[in-house]
Amino acid sequence: MSEYRYYIKKIFQPAPNQVIIEAGDKVGRPVFKYQPGQYAMISYRNRRGQLEDKHAFSLASSPANSQSIIFGIKIEGAFTRGLLDLQVGDELRVFGPYGNFCYQANKYPDAVMIAGGIGITPFFSALNYAHDLKLSNKLALIYSARTRLGATFYPEIRNLQANNPNLKTLFSFTEESGAVEANIINTRIGAEQIKNFIGDINGKTFFICGPSLFMAAIVANLLKLGVPRAQIKMEEFSMIPDKSWSARLKNISYALAFSVLVGAIIFFSFIYEPKSKASKNNYDANQLAAINSATYERMITIYDRKNKALADLNQQILAATNKAATNATSAGNPVGTPAAAPVYRPATVYTPAPVYTPPKTSPVPTTGVSRAR
Ligand SMILES: Cc1cc2nc3c(=O)[nH]c(=O)nc-3n(C[C@H](O)[C@H](O)[C@H](O)COP(=O)(O)OP(=O)(O)OC[C@H]3O[C@@H](n4cnc5c(N)ncnc54)[C@H](O)[C@@H]3O)c2cc1C
Structure with a gap:
């Protein structure tokens, strides 16, 4: 892998979400050799002075231009936004x-490029190359974008077409209405549009580049039209990992930092576990105390009811005893004074139920009691 330290010759934004960068050697040596359709990985120092990981971008310039390379870049994430800080x-x-997504002029005399x-960037390189070398190859370009302002290199492609009789174009601006120029449609590119534009498919090689869904739809349409799979070449702008050692070390350090963080979380949760267990136990103890207290209250209530029933029974027995004693006295058979009846008091704490004890000196005649009932 070769590394080149170029400097920026031009940098500008043709639309808010695009940036075009032209770069070359500082002292005018020729740039490295490449073929139309190839790409390079680029890196730069960000605002903090750190070197960014490398990202892939197609070389949009003509390989015939030995002084500069050009990139057409869509601004999306951190890396591409950071490019806006760069200056000439x-x-x-x-x-x-x-x-390997190369347009080889001698191999493909009749090419259809669908972007x-x-x-569009790899095709822009091929169109410029064909123009620079004044190739007689047949070229057809179908270019789909939302609007013409958002279509990178649109004015330049119009110029190229004006100067190359072998190049024909069809633009599809899906979010515009009312075609005001030739070869512009506002519908998506389907099998019908392709067929109408290129006519006979025989002997043509199809190159497709764009978002995954777009490419899948175009391939399906081409197959529907009967284009052999071998005649379809594709380039997907998927993420290519930076495999350099600096990037790997950076990833390893991120992974290490992440592991340390996870380790710290596990460690601290372990440290705090006994405390949380203790609070759980406290809670259980409180709950248990509440249950105990409720049970105790209930037991006292039951005990109270029993106590009251016993006291009532004592009262009845006492009343019957008194009555029997009165009857015996009036019959000339006196008995001793009966003991005072125990009084029922609701128990708030455990106290044994009062038990009736008959007086030892005045036995109650069985007959009297039974008669009283
Ligand atoms: C061969 C090739 C040629 C390319 N040519 C061009 C070109 O000419 N012009 C151009 O604008 N772009 C091109 N790309 C795409 C370009 O590499 C990425 O879009 C760009 O690097 C993303 O950087 P970012 O700052 O926008 O996103 P980042 O902030 O770096 O990434 C944001 C998130 O998106 C993910 N991500 C980033 N790029 C991609 C992607 N391409 N596919 C899937 N996930 C991604 C990252 O993993 C990350 O999670 C090309 C890609 C490839 C593979």
Whole structure:
């Protein structure tokens, strides 16, 4: 893998979510050799002075231009946003070239290129190359974007077409209405649009680049039209991991930091576990105390009821005894004074129930009691 330290010659935003960067050698040496359709990995120093991990971008420039390479970049995440901080004269680290999605002029005399959004970049390189070398190859470009403002390199492609009789184009701007220029449609690209635009499919090679869903839909349409699978070439802008040692070390340090964090969480939860268990036990003890107290109250209530029943019984026995004694006295057979009846008091604490004890000196005649009942 070769690394090149280029400097930025031009950087501008043709639309809010795009940036075009042109870079080259500081002292004018030719840039590295590549083929139309290949890509490079780039890196730069961010605001904090740290080197960003490398990201892949197609070389949008013509390989015939030995002084500069050009990237057309859609701004999405942190890496691409960070590119907006760069200025003319800043360093751009470039690694490559990579990839097999190449437009080889001698191999593909009749090519159809179908681009979705920022997927135009490898084709822009091929169109420029064909223009620079004044190739007689047949080229057809179908380019789909939401609007023409969002279609990267749209004005430049119009210029190329004006200067290349072998290039024909069809633009699909799906969020615009009312075609005001030739070769513009506002519908999605289906089998019918492809067929109407290119006519005979025989002998043509199809190149597709864009979002995954877009590419899947185009492939399905081409197969429907009878294009052999071998005649379809694709490039997906999927994430390519930075495999350099600096990136690997960075990932390892992130993984280590993450492990330390997880370890710390496990450790502290272990430390605090006894406390939480203790509070759980406290709770259980409180709950138990509440249950005990409720049970105790209930036992006292039951005991009270029993006590009261016994006291009532004592009262009845006492009343019967008194009555029998009165009867005996009036019959000339006196008995001793009966003991005072125990009085029922509701128990708030456990106290044994009062028990009736008959007086020893005045036995109650059985007959009297039974008569009283
Ligand atoms: C061969 C090739 C050529 C490419 N050519 C171009 C080009 O010419 N112009 C252009 O604008 N883009 C191109 N891309 C896509 C470009 O590499 C990514 O879109 C870009 O690096 C994302 O950086 P970011 O700062 O927007 O997102 P980041 O902030 O770096 O990433 C945000 C999140 O999205 C994920 N992610 C980032 N990029 C991708 C992706 N491509 N697919 C799936 N998940 C992703 C990351 O894992 C991360 O989780 C190309 C990709 C490949 C593989």
